[in-house]
Amino acid sequence: MAKTWDEINARIAAGEAVVVTAEEFAEIAAAEGIPAAAKRVDVVTTGTFGPMCSSGAVLNFGHSDPPIRMGEITLNDVEAYGGMAAVDTYIGVTQPSRFKGIEYGGAHVIEDLLSGKSVRLRATSTGTDCYPRTDIDTWVTLADLNQAYFFNPRNAYQNYAVAVNSGDRSLNTYLGTILPRLGNATYCSAGALSPLLNDPTYRTIGVGSRIFVAGAAGYIAWEGTQHNPNQKRDEHGVPVGPAGTLAVIADLKHASTEFFSAATFTGYGTSAFVGIGVPIPVLDEQIAATLALTDADLTATIYDYGVQRRSRPSLGQVTYAQLRSGQIEIDGKKIPTGPISSLPKARRIAQELKRWIAEERMELTRPLQPLPQPGSQGVKPLEVRTEEAI
Amino acid sequence: MPRKRFDLRFPPQQATKPVVYNLVKDFNLVPNILRALIQPGQEGRMLLELTGRKEDFEAGVAFLEKEGILVHPAATDIRLDEDACVLCGLCTAVCRPGALTLDADGALLFDKDKCVYCEACVVACPRRAVTLSF
Numbered sequence: 001m002a003k004t005w006d007e008i009n010a011r012i013a014a015g016e017a018v019v020v021t022a023e024e025f026a027e028i029a030a031a032e033g034i035p036a037a038a039k040r041v042d043v044v045t046t047g048t049f050g051p052m053c054s055s056g057a058v059l060n061f062g063h064s065d066p067p068i069r070m071g072e073i074t075l076n077d078v079e080a081y082g083g084m085a086a087v088d089t090y091i092g093v094t095q096p097s098r099f100k101g102i103e104y105g106g107a108h109v110i111e112d113l114l115s116g117k118s119v120r121l122r123a124t125s126t127g128t129d130c131y132p133r134t135d136i137d138t139w140v141t142l143a144d145l146n147q148a149y150f151f152n153p154r155n156a157y158q159n160y161a162v163a164v165n166s167g168d169r170s171l172n173t174y175l176g177t178i179l180p181r182l183g184n185a186t187y188c189s190a191g192a193l194s195p196l197l198n199d200p201t202y203r204t205i206g207v208g209s210r211i212f213v214a215g216a217a218g219y220i221a222w223e224g225t226q227h228n229p230n231q232k233r234d235e236h237g238v239p240v241g242p243a244g245t246l247a248v249i250a251d252l253k254h255a256s257t258e259f260f261s262a263a264t265f266t267g268y269g270t271s272a273f274v275g276i277g278v279p280i281p282v283l284d285e286q287i288a289a290t291l292a293l294t295d296a297d298l299t300a301t302i303y304d305y306g307v308q309r310r311s312r313p314s315l316g317q318v319t320y321a322q323l324r325s326g327q328i329e330i331d332g333k334k335i336p337t338g339p340i341s342s343l344p345k346a347r348r349i350a351q352e353l354k355r356w357i358a359e360e361r362m363e364l365t366r367p368l369q370p371l372p373q374p375g376s377q378g379v380k381p382l383e384v385r386t387e388e389a390i
Numbered sequence: 391m392p393r394k395r396f397d398l399r400f401p402p403q404q405a406t407k408p409v410v411y412n413l414v415k416d417f418n419l420v421p422n423i424l425r426a427l428i429q430p431g432q433e434g435r436m437l438l439e440l441t442g443r444k445e446d447f448e449a450g451v452a453f454l455e456k457e458g459i460l461v462h463p464a465a466t467d468i469r470l471d472e473d474a475c476v477l478c479g480l481c482t483a484v485c486r487p488g489a490l491t492l493d494a495d496g497a498l499l500f501d502k503d504k505c506v507y508c509e510a511c512v513v514a515c516p517r518r519a520v521t522l523s524f
């Protein structure tokens with residue numbers, strides 16, 4: 001039996017909607033069957049909390065007297081982009097500090113702003129007739145800023161790689177320390193709770209969807225960078241490697257350090273754990289079938305990061321249930337596994353989003369425009385060309 | 391008998407000397423190598439637990455230092471800052487002795503008795519939530 005967006009929103013508005021997390025939905029579906037679960041449940045919430053390097057914030061400082069057109073900008077000695085209007089900037093989470101390197105980066109600046117700390121703003125300029133000041137050195141807090149919002153060009157990757165290393169030295173990567181001679185395997189996905197694994201063909205998730213971003217109610221702004229709906233898919237239509245991504249936007253002033261945490265990966269760089277949660281309406285049995293998938297049904301592909309090329313060799317596939325057991329097997333060798341995406345935080349996000357909808361009656365927004373669908377586009381590589389070859 | 395842990399750093403040319411043998415034979419110390427990374431021509435490092443009498447420790451350490459080895463007391467405590475920890479679990483991927491593990495719900499379990507103070511988690515933790523103290 002199908003439901004419409006409007007029917008579901010009417011039930012949310014009346015405080016009657018049945019809202020459960022993706023894990024809870026899988027249990028209901030296992031006990032009562034998919035048709036009954038699809039009928040009874042209105043909304044399923046998802047959540048993920050992992051490092052998302054393509055994140056950052058747009059800030060507006062307001063004008064000083066006399067005013068300055070900020071050129072070179074630093075926040076706590078971390079460079080922010082100065083190529084926009086006079087007192088607008090973008091600070092990216094991976095930007096390292098000029099003095100502390102990757103131990104303190106753009107992500108740490110944003111975390112400090114979120115926790116209410118004063119951040120040192122310094123900027124220089126050539127000076128113009130309308131903006132005579134040539135330098136400024138001051139302190140700002142999040143409350144002082146006119147606008148402060150996340151604009152994260154790539155969050156919530158739909159599935160990801162499992163990293164192993166067949167080489168003979170440890171590798172420091174964005175997937176953590178990968179030990180030599182297949183000494184461990186790291187992986188990064190919320191599995192059955194992951195937003196885009198629950199709606200694998202982006203039927204209900206699209207531009208304009210209201211979502212949870214780092215504790216604030218935000219929106220999907222666009223397809224994320226490297227959005228690749230053409231990734232290989234399994235029999236459920238779920239990608240078996242990195243596929244869809246989301247560009248998201250949300251107000252920093254409503255976000256929380258509980259759901260945004262700066263990170264430093266030794267030998268790699270700074271990044272940030274970002275909490276993302278997406279609500280999915282249970283429109284029909286078809287979407288209910290993918291919402292009911294568990295970690296035992298979802299697979300990821302193992303890649304050998306010991307081969308330092310764009311195309312790393314694949315060493316087969318494993319399920320998230322196997323990965324979560326703490327050990328996988330490759331060619332008969334038992335390999336300990338470690339996650340990077342936090343399961344307790346993912347659960348917390350899905351629960352919080354559930355509360356927003358069930359108790360605070362946050363209605364779902366129907367996408368204004370769908371994300372690029374499977375078959376429409378892949379990802380292109382970057383070729384290294386010389387001027388003569390153009 | 392008292393037991394102590396030492397962090398030994400071997401200069402490259404010293405890395406292959408069989409000093410542990412001397413500690414047993416000449417100083418009556420019972421060694422337990424917790425971790426070692428020693429390659430000819432490179433700086434070596436060894437985490438060594440010694441059991442013996444107080445005066446033997448002192449003589450043994452003096453001998454090692456005479457051999458050009460840097461001897462420091464090894465970390466004796468490891469602390470987890472639960473406020474900084476985001477329960478990502480990444481530290482469990484590098485903790486070979488299995489001192490840091492995740493339970494089925496993703497909670498971080500820390501069995502200090504299994505820790506060999508190798509610092510792998512300290513370096514791997516993206517939140518810098520684990521610290522060793524000496």
Ligand code: SF4
Nearest residue numbers: 485505506508509511
């Ligand atoms: S120092 Fe960390 S990684 Fe090493 S044994 Fe102890 S807990 Fe495990």
Ligand code: SF4
Nearest residue numbers: 475476478479481515
């Ligand atoms: S790596 Fe650090 S933040 Fe992650 S679970 Fe371990 S101690 Fe916590």
